[in-house]
Amino acid sequence: MTAAKPRLSAHPWLIASSLALLILISVGFFAGAAVAQDEAATPQANTTQTTAPAGLTVTIGYLTEAIPEPAPLSLVEIVAKDKGLAGAKVALADNQTTGKFLKQTYELKEKTVDAGGDLKAGLDDLTGQGAKLIVADLTADRLLQLADLPEAKDLVIFNIRAEDDGLRLKNCRANIFNVAPSRAMKADALAQYLAVKRWMRWVLVSGSNDADKAFADAMRHSAKKFGAKIVEERSYEFKAGSRRSDTGEQQIRKQMADLTQRLPDYDVLVVADESEVFGEYLPYRTWDPRPVVGTQGLVPTAWHRSQEQWGGMQMQRRFEAATHRWMLERDYSAWVAVRAIGEAATRTGKADPADIRSYLVSDAFTLGAFKGQGVTFRKWNQQLRQPIVLASPLMLVSVSPQEGFLHQRTPLDTLGYDEPESACHLNK
């Protein structure tokens, strides 16, 4: 985790005045949400039609590792075995629909390596089938191993899973495009909303796994950035248990009350439990009556099944018709990755990694992704700029950036580490 540089007085987002916040509160959630796209989002000059050469084939690889993922605590949540891949397939079909009018063909090659298995062999398999545009459904360490292979040097890799901030900072790579939002983007999206609500005194409860700690770090950074105060921190030590039991409910209730007893006065409980061990148990079981936000409760996410704005219903329905389940966050990131490839190939008529890469970082690239504005890539770290949805279990609550948080480039850049804070300087 790169340390935050507290340049508070200089931060443009702090220009957000109380007045702007008050206006937002009175205007309501959705009016504030329908805003903002990048300065680069409108290709003005391109007044000629682009016609792709006949017979172009775009081959996309999907690489993942067979590592077990914890099932959601709640039995109401679905356990998807094809998280990510399902989104890539739906996007592939969308690309094919477009492609048939341009005589372009799109294909997807899948490869799963064993847990801890040989990534190079997996990649060779995909490149051997012609895939030089790789959607990587991998954790951060494995993603870096892949990107640093000599064979991967001239490929374009789309990170749809790893949210680690390091991948957007000193560990960024020229051959990685980060489609998944970073933890910092998510934490900032949540913190902006809490600032708008004036829920500025937080208690932070973290799990003990690395991912939990990383999310807690991101929340601490956001608290500094937006002026919230973490009045106390607690940690929950994981005791492995099953997803359900006949008599567990009473025990859990008591445990959660104990965990949250004798806290200083606070507004909101921020939970950092990416491993889904206890966070879902917190709402309604805290000692004091306080809302729960973070990895459970009100969550920041790239996508949620309640997202029906800006044509989102069409995406949800198309996905459900194809897969018979609802679309999860990783599915959405995979969809965006494959559609970004499609958009680049459609507009340029080319499929070489170098051509796709240069189009994606150009001012011409903008993708409609059901967020009320086009999504684009930050040039300096190749992170997808996108609004972040804030959702309760059954409802979309708001969308960040919140109105009044300003940035000289686009309000979207108030989410996550900004260029001056970053040691990553790609595409200079």
Added chain:
Amino acid sequence: MRRMRWTGTLVCVALLTSVAAGSAQAFTAYVSNEKGNSISVVDLDKMEVTATVTVGERPRGITLSHDKKQLYICTSDADHIEVLDLDTLKVVTTLPSGPDPELFTLSPDGKTLYVANEDNNMVTVLDVDQGSVASEIPVGTEPEGMGVSPDGKWLVNTSETTSMAHFIDTATHEVVDSVLVDTRPRFAKFTPDGKFVWVSSEVGGTVSIIDAATRKIVHKVTFEIAGVRKETIQPVGIAITDDGKTAFVALGPANRVAVVDVASYKVEKYLLVGQRVWQLAFTPDNKLLLSTNGESNDISVIDVADRKVTKSITVGELPWGVAIR
């Protein structure tokens, strides 16, 4: 009791008077309320809502029948088209449309409805008299905008995720050409002379003007409003005056309608209307233009000659489409 009867008579007299006055030359606007599941009937003499009719789920695109006696309504979540009799204000029949009809256009002879089915990448060709599907045309992903040429020979459909305007020969029902436009095209409108098609791109923030003969983009209209963030400028509905001289473009969350000179493509004025302006329609005499403002639950009345917003009228929840007779 006596007083009640007396009041009733008064109401009847008032109604009769208004009907008599209305039948002379008054125009009536019909507004679909996407979330309210209703159609608001607006008397444009009185400038007020005179009736609210409950219809099927999620009414969006609406258009008048050729004889102007009926209103066709895309009730998107009901997966069909409802036909509202405008004298009785009752839904008299439904037409098959394919899933999730969003927007449609009526052929100039009034016999065919071309329907965009957002969910299955199809344009459904509907024989209005037979009440049956004549054909289905595969197009791009999320078809939405529908424009038909004045001679009825060409249909232009836009597909949102594919970012194309598809030119469809209405005789063969084949897509003969597809023009790439900016991201998320929402609406297609032929100029009255049939020579050009105006296509709005919501996320791209532009209007592409396509030569209908060569199917090349001849110009892109861009918009810039002082004090309004560029990313909120999202063109959707387009209306062009019958004389072909002036176009009006609804700019979505920018809460403005742009006035564009058709000959020079120059944006001459931005009119401040309600929030998230979607669709537009002229009165038959072209003197007034109405805009539906989804977030503020109202319609704005624009004086076309003066280029001024003269009134806003509250309608139902999330107004979407508008038609005027």
